[in-house]
Amino acid sequence: MKNNNNNKIKITIYSPNYYTYGAMVIGGALQKSNTKYDIKLIKNIDDNNLKLLLKSNFVLLSLYSTSQIIDENLKNIVNFIKHKSKNTKIFVGGPVSAYPEIILEELPVDGVIIGEGELTTPNIIEGSKEGLAYRDINNNEIIINTPKLKKLEILHADLLIPKDIANQSIRGANVYIETHRGCIGNCTFCQVPTFFGKEIRSKPLEEVINEVKEFKKRGVKRIAISGGTGSLYNFKKEVNKSMFMELLEKVSNIVGTKNLSVPDMRVDYVDEDTLNAVKKYTIGWVFFGLESGSDNILKSMKKGVNVKKNLNSIKLAKQCGVKVGGSFIIGAPNEKEIDYLLTKDFIVDAELDDVFVSMAEPIPKTELCNLVLNTEIKNNPMFMPHNGQYKRLNLTEGEARCFDLMLHSENWKSNPNMITKQLYSILLNESKKDGKNIRDWLYVLDHCKGIDLAYHKGKSGETYNIGGRNERTNIYIANKICEILDELYPISKNSKLRSYKELITFVTDRPGHDRRYAIDASKIENKLGWKADENFDSGIIKTIEWYLGKYNNDN
Numbered sequence: 001m002k003n004n005n006n007n008k009i010k011i012t013i014y015s016p017n018y019y020t021y022g023a024m025v026i027g028g029a030l031q032k033s034n035t036k037y038d039i040k041l042i043k044n045i046d047d048n049n050l051k052l053l054l055k056s057n058f059v060l061l062s063l064y065s066t067s068q069i070i071d072e073n074l075k076n077i078v079n080f081i082k083h084k085s086k087n088t089k090i091f092v093g094g095p096v097s098a099y100p101e102i103i104l105e106e107l108p109v110d111g112v113i114i115g116e117g118e119l120t121t122p123n124i125i126e127g128s129k130e131g132l133a134y135r136d137i138n139n140n141e142i143i144i145n146t147p148k149l150k151k152l153e154i155l156h157a158d159l160l161i162p163k164d165i166a167n168q169s170i171r172g173a174n175v176y177i178e179t180h181r182g183c184i185g186n187c188t189f190c191q192v193p194t195f196f197g198k199e200i201r202s203k204p205l206e207e208v209i210n211e212v213k214e215f216k217k218r219g220v221k222r223i224a225i226s227g228g229t230g231s232l233y234n235f236k237k238e239v240n241k242s243m244f245m246e247l248l249e250k251v252s253n254i255v256g257t258k259n260l261s262v263p264d265m266r267v268d269y270v271d272e273d274t275l276n277a278v279k280k281y282t283i284g285w286v287f288f289g290l291e292s293g294s295d296n297i298l299k300s301m302k303k304g305v306n307v308k309k310n311l312n313s314i315k316l317a318k319q320c321g322v323k324v325g326g327s328f329i330i331g332a333p334n335e336k337e338i339d340y341l342l343t344k345d346f347i348v349d350a351e352l353d354d355v356f357v358s359m360a361e362p363i364p365k366t367e368l369c370n371l372v373l374n375t376e377i378k379n380n381p382m383f384m385p386h387n388g389q390y391k392r393l394n395l396t397e398g399e400a401r402c403f404d405l406m407l408h409s410e411n412w413k414s415n416p417n418m419i420t421k422q423l424y425s426i427l428l429n430e431s432k433k434d435g436k437n438i439r440d441w442l443y444v445l446d447h448c449k450g451i452d453l454a455y456h457k458g459k460s461g462e463t464y465n466i467g468g469r470n471e472r473t474n475i476y477i478a479n480k481i482c483e484i485l486d487e488l489y490p491i492s493k494n495s496k497l498r499s500y501k502e503l504i505t506f507v508t509d510r511p512g513h514d515r516r517y518a519i520d521a522s523k524i525e526n527k528l529g530w531k532a533d534e535n536f537d538s539g540i541i542k543t544i545e546w547y548l549g550k551y552n553n554d555n
């Protein structure tokens with residue numbers, strides 16, 4: 001496809017919010033493959049960038065999080081491009097491509113570039129279908145062409161570094177660079193080993209250094225080294241300490257120790273030498289994925305370490321003068337109260353410098369996701385109502401534990417924080433992102449009958465609330481709809497989905513989103529004799545049957 005104006009193929013890579021390293025790699029790979037490509041990398045949408053997207057022959061959406069797929073803004077942009085510029089082809093790539101079916105369901109794009117795309121993307125631009133998932137226009141079926149290449153060496157190409165890279169801040173760093181890919185870990189909640197594989201593939205040090213110099217030329221000050229676990233750089237059967245230390249030393253020689261961090265480390269791949277190097281050449285922090293204070297949970301998460309190992313590595317890091325942040329995952333389907341209490345004890349013992357608490361978010365295609373799907377809602381702390389000390393806050397057990405652990409951590413950090421009213425509200429909000437907002441559900445015809453009754457029989461000027469006395473959480477409704485659909489309209493045998501529930505994803509609430517709407521319908525019941533004919537279970541089935549009838553007939 002050629003652009004008549006200047007004979008160049010216009011490609012815009014849109015990496016929402018941040019210029020991710022992956023987006024820069026793809027840009028560099030495209031640049032290397034064909035001089036006729038005119039490639040731009042953008043991270044936000046303003047009038048100019050919108051025009052750029054509409055003029056592009058190809059738009060590549062670089063997405064790193066499942067929640068981006070269901071982001072309404074992104075959907076609107078994709079719809080807008082499709083509507084206004086019929087010849088623009090849109091492809092999605094990045095870590096989200098592990099589950100192309102979801103993307104093709106949610107976004108009207110032309111295809112999904114599967115896996116690491118630096119070798120396949122240039123060919124896909126030229127019309128190849130290898131490494132592409134797309135919807136067949138003849139029968140509407142999703143075709144998934146996994147790339148033939150099993151093992152991909154990290155491509156040696158210059159990155160496409162945008163001019164304003166120095167203006168961005170990702171947790172304090174202007175850019176996270178990738179020195180290696182893959183992870184030898186098995187953590188059940190993580191998609192890294194599935195996406196990048198278990199073999200560690202590292203960039204030659206010389207290339208890393210050249211990249212860092214290039215970033216510096218563009219004004220970048222602060223660099224974070226990522227790639228899963230930092231100390232696995234050049235890992236071959238065991239940690240290559242000398243290469244890891246040389247990496248830190250050489251990068252810090254360019255940017256300075258105050259501007260280098262190597263945040264993510266596994267407790268079982270650090271020792272005195274590596275931690276001393278972190279202290280000497282970087283800002284002097286490590287972040288360990290500690291996840292839980294219960295050996296049972298660590299075992300079920302396949303962390304490959306136990307509580308004792310976690311505590312020992314924290315102690316060692318502190319002895320080396322390195323500050324330690326730790327992250328915890330709360331509310332896994334099999335987390336018992338005792339496991340949670342052990343995690344609280346662990347936080348007291350560990351005296352961490354910083355603590356991150358998150359809920360067990362089931363990322364599609366991970367073992368955790370399967371466990372969530374196979375656990376009855378009533379046994380999953382993420383959905384069980386909390387009846388303990390935070391009962392009045394209307395939280396689930398998972399949320400209550402998450403909130404409680406955040407408060408607890410503030411008290412037991414090396415530098416404890418006072419729990420102010422403001423901090424209390426911030427932490428409470430952070431704990432409630434789970435679809436647990438409560439709404440009152442009423443079958444539509446019952447609602448119509450209520451309105452009709454109030455209109456004809458009600459007293460002029462009076463207010464009548466109409467409600468079903470059927471308060472249910474949003475997540476309950478989503479699960480229920482999926483269960484009924486699985487029964488009434490089973491997923492095609494060719495699909496990789498086993499249940500509609502696999503399509504459930506969580507989105508951020510809009511600001512000020514109400515936690516609960518409740519309706520007291522006693523006035524219309526007592527004064528006008530209104531009563532709902534349907535209960536929740538009969539009403540929801542009728543509703544779903546109506547929609548199935550409508551959309552099947554429309555097709």
Ligand code: SF4
Binds near residue numbers: 184186192229266
């Ligand atoms: S060690 Fe880290 S990157 Fe590796 S599988 Fe576990 S969570 Fe994922």
